[in-house]
Amino acid sequence: MEIFLDCLPCVLRQTLEASRLATDDLDLQRKIMEDSIEIISHYKDYECSPDLCRTIHKMVKSRTENKDPYAHIKSRDIKSAKQLLPYLKDFLKEKENSLYWALKIAATGNIIDSAVNNNANMTEYVSGELKKEFLVCDVKLLENKLRTAKNILIIADNAGETVFDQILAERLLPRNITYAVRSNPILNDATVKDAYDSGLDDYAKIISTGCDAPGTILKDCTDEFLNIFKNADIVISKGQGNFETLSECGRPIFFLLKAKCPLISKRLEVSLNEYVFMYK
Amino acid sequence: MEIFLDCLPCVLRQTLEASRLATDDLDLQRKIMEDSIEIISHYKDYECSPDLCRTIHKMVKSRTENKDPYAHIKSRDIKSAKQLLPYLKDFLKEKENSLYWALKIAATGNIIDSAVNNNANMTEYVSGELKKEFLVCDVKLLENKLRTAKNILIIADNAGETVFDQILAERLLPRNITYAVRSNPILNDATVKDAYDSGLDDYAKIISTGCDAPGTILKDCTDEFLNIFKNADIVISKGQGNFETLSECGRPIFFLLKAKCPLISKRLEVSLNEYVFMYK
Numbered sequence: 380m381e382i383f384l385d386c387l388p389c390v391l392r393q394t395l396e397a398s399r400l401a402t403d404d405l406d407l408q409r410k411i412m413e414d415s416i417e418i419i420s421h422y423k424d425y426e427c428s429p430d431l432c433r434t435i436h437k438m439v440k441s442r443t444e445n446k447d448p449y450a451h452i453k454s455r456d457i458k459s460a461k462q463l464l465p466y467l468k469d470f471l472k473e474k475e476n477s478l479y480w481a482l483k484i485a486a487t488g489n490i491i492d493s494a495v496n497n498n499a500n501m502t503e504y505v506s507g508e509l510k511k512e513f514l515v516c517d518v519k520l521l522e523n524k525l526r527t528a529k530n531i532l533i534i535a536d537n538a539g540e541t542v543f544d545q546i547l548a549e550r551l552l553p554r555n556i557t558y559a560v561r562s563n564p565i566l567n568d569a570t571v572k573d574a575y576d577s578g579l580d581d582y583a584k585i586i587s588t589g590c591d592a593p594g595t596i597l598k599d600c601t602d603e604f605l606n607i608f609k610n611a612d613i614v615i616s617k618g619q620g621n622f623e624t625l626s627e628c629g630r631p632i633f634f635l636l637k638a639k640c641p642l643i644s645k646r647l648e649v650s651l652n653e654y655v656f657m658y659k
Numbered sequence: 660m661e662i663f664l665d666c667l668p669c670v671l672r673q674t675l676e677a678s679r680l681a682t683d684d685l686d687l688q689r690k691i692m693e694d695s696i697e698i699i700s701h702y703k704d705y706e707c708s709p710d711l712c713r714t715i716h717k718m719v720k721s722r723t724e725n726k727d728p729y730a731h732i733k734s735r736d737i738k739s740a741k742q743l744l745p746y747l748k749d750f751l752k753e754k755e756n757s758l759y760w761a762l763k764i765a766a767t768g769n770i771i772d773s774a775v776n777n778n779a780n781m782t783e784y785v786s787g788e789l790k791k792e793f794l795v796c797d798v799k800l801l802e803n804k805l806r807t808a809k810n811i812l813i814i815a816d817n818a819g820e821t822v823f824d825q826i827l828a829e830r831l832l833p834r835n836i837t838y839a840v841r842s843n844p845i846l847n848d849a850t851v852k853d854a855y856d857s858g859l860d861d862y863a864k865i866i867s868t869g870c871d872a873p874g875t876i877l878k879d880c881t882d883e884f885l886n887i888f889k890n891a892d893i894v895i896s897k898g899q900g901n902f903e904t905l906s907e908c909g910r911p912i913f914f915l916l917k918a919k920c921p922l923i924s925k926r927l928e929v930s931l932n933e934y935v936f937m938y939k
Contacts, residue, residue, distance in 0.1 A: 384675050384688060385675060387692060388669070388671040388675065389669060389672075391667060391671060392668035392669075395664055395665060395667075404815060408664060409664060413700070414824065416667070416700045418701055420693070420696045420700065421695065430690040475769075
């Protein structure tokens with residue numbers, strides 16, 4: 380997906396957030412914003428928004444000598460999500476269509492960050508989001524494919540959300556599941572360490588995509604990942620960053636996400652903040 | 660008020676909005692954003708955010724040869740606000756403390772734009788906002804000053820809001836009221852034409868401040884305005900842009916606004932979206 384003009388202020392806003400997480404030095408935050416404006420002025424050199432973000436957040440990390448500005452947010456979100464696990468499991472047990480709701484749980488994991496940040500009662504907030512059904516849901520197609528599928532690839536999104544993905548991964552057993560994450564810390568995206576900390580290794584083989592952008596830019600991925608990506612019977616891509624980088628890649632993918640960005644929701648032809656499980 | 664780092668993405672977002680209002684030419688919108696990034700990279704040369712905005716929106720107008728990109732929004736908002744006038748007058752009649760509620764009506768006018776934009780039932784939305792009381796309200800101080808005051812200056816904010824200001828101006832009669840507006844179109848801020856279109860001339864003398872920024876930068880104002888500003892017994896400044904440019908000017912002012920920006924709410928020591936009538 381190309382970079383839209385709307386991405387530019389959004390990327391700049393996100394840079395400020397990252398600069399404040401990475402350092403308390405106000406002068407350094409200011410320099411980061413100035414560098415970021417300079418990078419953004421060359422936005423045409425980047426093929427997609429995650430590509431532009433990678434350059435900016437590498438600069439943030441380099442300027443602050445902080446390799447993982449979102450580290451404490453990620454570990455906080457993983458911890459909070461783990462506290463919710465018994466609730467999530469009970470929620471699923473009560474449902475007749477366990478595949479649909481396992482997908483819905485995995486999609487809802489995406490809001491763990493705001494659930495922790497903004498809410499006195501986290502369980503109540505998550506529960507409200509869980510109950511919202513998918514606006515688009517190609518679960519029938521997934522059911523069909525699962526009849527013969529042996530190898531499933533899940534491409535992960537944020538840390539914390541990873542814990543919710545346990546539920547989906549467990550539901551997809553006993554097939555071979557590969558759980559692919561970013562190769563290096565970028566924003567609050569999950570890395571190999573985050574996936575292990577979230578307990579995914581009980582259900583899936585955890586690998587890095589080889590890409591350290593907040594998405595999956597195939598030309599930057601390892602051969603190991605590309606091989607799995609190419610040969611998997613089913614690929615489930617989570618979150619907006621993976622949608623931005625994979626939606627035009629040629630191979631059919633199930634995109635599982637909450638449409639939190641106006642441009643992505645427009646591209647998906649759904650309203651803002653709707654949940655989607657779309658085969659494309 | 661200085662330019663905060665948070666202002667930069669916000670200013671850039673506002674530029675995109677203005678570019679889309681000013682032209683349908685996508686290439687031109689792109690050029691505007693690129694120019695805007697260039698201008699923002701020199702943000703340190705500007706003394707406050709309205710000063711920076713002025714330069715950017717002059718560029719938008721010049722690039723698109725559109726002297727008033729917000730013209731149709733302004734006339735739409737004035738028209739909508741006029742439809743609400745009978746409701747606003749009835750609302751005030753029912754209130755015991757008519758000064759407090761005339762101020763509250765004038766402050767609530769600030770949301771006319773979003774009321775028109777986002778709501779099927781505009782009256783219901785405005786009514787909900789009207790009922791919210793001020794978090795800070797120096798109305799007692801105003802009452803005291805009104806006992807002897809002869810000359811009152813109101814510095815206006817947005818078009819549409821101007822219609823709500825009629826109610827306040829009427830309540831302040833029979834004193835001499837001057838109603839000051841921007842010298843040229845900038846964003847949806849009120850100009851002399853907008854003030855006349857809103858019917859303010861029945862209650863006040865309408866003048867231009869001489870400043871065409873979305874605020875009141877005193878060094879750019881006319882001698883006529885500065886004379887009135889200096890000698891008025893009471894100055895009521897409306898909206899955030901005027902607060903940003905006048906809050907450290909030395910002369911005591913009643914600031915009447917809704918704190919819609921996190922930095923301004925922080926400066927006012929109130930929560931976001933609270934209404935304030937503060938003597939400072």
